[in-house]
Amino acid sequence: MRREKLTIRGLCFGEVLWDNLPTGKKLGGAPLNVAYHLNKLGLETQIISRVGKDNGGGELITGCEERGIPTKLLQVDEEHATSTVEVHVDEQLEVTYEIVFPVAWDYIQLTEDDIIAVQHADFLVYGSLSSRHEVSYRTLRELLKLANYKVLDVNLRAPFYSQSRLLDLLSYADLVKMNKEELGIIAQWLDLPKEDNDGQLVEQIMQRYAIDEVIVTYGAAGAIYHAKRTGVSYHFAAYQVDVKDTIGSGDSFLAAFLSKRMRNQVDISIEETMGFAATLSAFVTQSTGACPSYDASTINRFEWIHYLGRGEANSS
Template sequence: MESPQVIGLGELLWDCFPDRRLPGGAPANVAFHAQQLGLAAAVVTRVGDDLLGRELLDFLQRQGLSTELVQRDPFHGTGTVTIELSEAGSASYEFLKDSAWDFLEVTPALASAFQQAWAVCFGTLGQRCETSRRTIQQCLTLAAPDCLVVYDINLRPPFYERSWIEQSLGHAKVVKLNDEEVAVLGPLLGAGPLSPAQFGRWILDRYPAELVCITRGGAGCLVISRSESCDVPGEKVQVVDTVGAGDAFTAALIWSRLEGWELARSARFANRVGALVASRAGAMPELAEELRGLKEAL
């Protein structure tokens, strides 16, 4: 297997809406959109040896994503999450317990892939089980020094603890979160209530991160490095649902940073990609043509 350039590490599952189910899981969403942007991407995860798992593998293969790093679990079922949408398009989530992705294991194939990856994206939810948490942290230690390790904090109550978050922050070059998570993490990490800009600076002062990205839904994003700050206004779109929009933002940020774009351009591009996905149904809409147009526009 040719090693992937970008790895989405963590959960792969079915997003179950009131009227349909669609492939999802934040790291898988990031890998999907990175692939649409032209990078060779793969999902490192685990699915059940069941119909739902086979359907997810078929979907990934149809999208050109490698499934060779997706483990099959004979004892635990493929993950699902029940999603309820508000009238404004925001979502609430209920995750199936003891899903296959909770039991991800380190293998020689995983170790080799992480040693060669250009970028890795992981989150907090995928670490809710001790088995997967240990695996994820071990995989991150295998990444090359120049690998762009992105921690998309992605809090899903009650599946987070301070110790997991602090350990994860210790691995990240890029930290991505939303403004609602800033309000939770400031007190949780001992920073107290801070504005998004203050919290971003606080993270940069205490952890190895080189970049902090804070998304604000329709209000755009704030991207802070050690030398500059970019405040990008929101894009006017008709929101269908917000599921996966932040993950598309992350994928676009990864692509543009690997391309060497300057920070403001990278932030604008990621913001536009996130808004585009929010204007479509589901976390993984097929948008390769539109994404090519956005690249050229910037």
């Protein structure tokens, strides 16, 4: 029988920003997106980040509060501006980003409030992009030493990543989410055999860095969950929906996965967990922006409609 934990507290560390989309500006940044969805799904999740002392920063704090994201750990920077990103979506709905450097979230300071929050949180989600500047990277490493369960969201945005820092961040992680391309880059850095398939590459990375769980996403082809403890690799196909944009779809997938994973502390149902993650990701993909409005009934109805007629997932 599964044991469900009812009171769960989470933290997300990293970038918060304004995405300047063709349709207007929207709150963004992978950690913020994950925090938004976790709070929507009933997991009280704070975000550790930094905004500028400017109009954009004030609006961002207000926007978080309006969306139910706690802002107590959002720092205000007197010198550096709030982050903005120019987002371009092509005819194939592929998204590219122009990310400004440096900005306020590159200078996240280590505070006593952050230390206490991490020590009392059930999990900490952190992304690789937030390590691009020495200041935030140093703060993150100190917090990782204190965290109970560490979730690395690999987010390689050229030119804002380095091999040494990404591999260092891997060494702290209990759970890692990455896409197929990022898996290939990490495998190349580690000089893993080119003839190995993705499952073999993941297994070697997990062994080398003592990582318990890995999720590899494949866009429209779904995602595969790998568990070191059980030796299981489980594939769940993506739902087929009319895509409006893919912004934040991976963030919503991770949040939905964690909302199930952290509640079920023993003998988690990976079918249920991956299915719910695929559901929320599909809902976000067919919506505009990374943080659309929804409630439990909206997602339940969406899942029921799109589950009908789909094939079963595969496990091995």
